[in-house]
Amino acid sequence: MKMVHERLIGVTVAQFVHEPDIPEVVDVWLLFESVTVGVMVAADWSFRIEPCVPGQSYVMEELGSRVDVISAPDDVPFVRHIGERLIRVVERFGGGVDGTEQVGAEFVFDSGTVIAESFGGDLLMSRG
Template identity: 65%
Template structure:
């Protein structure tokens, strides 16, 4: 995806997929950024690659054999993107690392008017931090 198309879009909402295991705190495993003209998914694929792509939030589901579930909900305040709702996305800067087949995208910094959010693949999990 050409990330330049996201420039100057306003963030209007954030949806999160949360993995819920027993009494453990839910873990955010994917987010969708609702921008003015597009919705993009931010996730880590099964091969641990970091991905940003146009996508719609899916439905939650239950993993009956383990008693776990994935809930798709409006993102909680703990997701750093939430504090930027209503702001303009100034730019998205991909972060790379050296891989066996050349440079691989391992994350991105989403720069908003009042700060930034870093999303990255960290040990196969999606890690979201304030920039």
């Protein structure tokens, strides 16, 4: 992947906001020195890592909700690695009929790891 060995310079997220619930991160974009990579769960619940740029914020009036595209808050695990190089990405497989569908990935930085995965159609992130 093009992002390996590059320095992470920023993290952007799309978060679903439905008052009074706590906003939920639904997509993440990792901004590296020469490429921006989306980490997300597709409509078919498959996990994706692909070059792309952040989308625009939008309102879903019929649901009384919105999606805000913003700089990632501090509780997004990738944020603590801004300024570090990505050492490697270890993809995780196991979904689908034959176990070959990508279900997540482990992002290894200089000072630690972030695990991102699809679970029930949601993007889950944790420190490794």
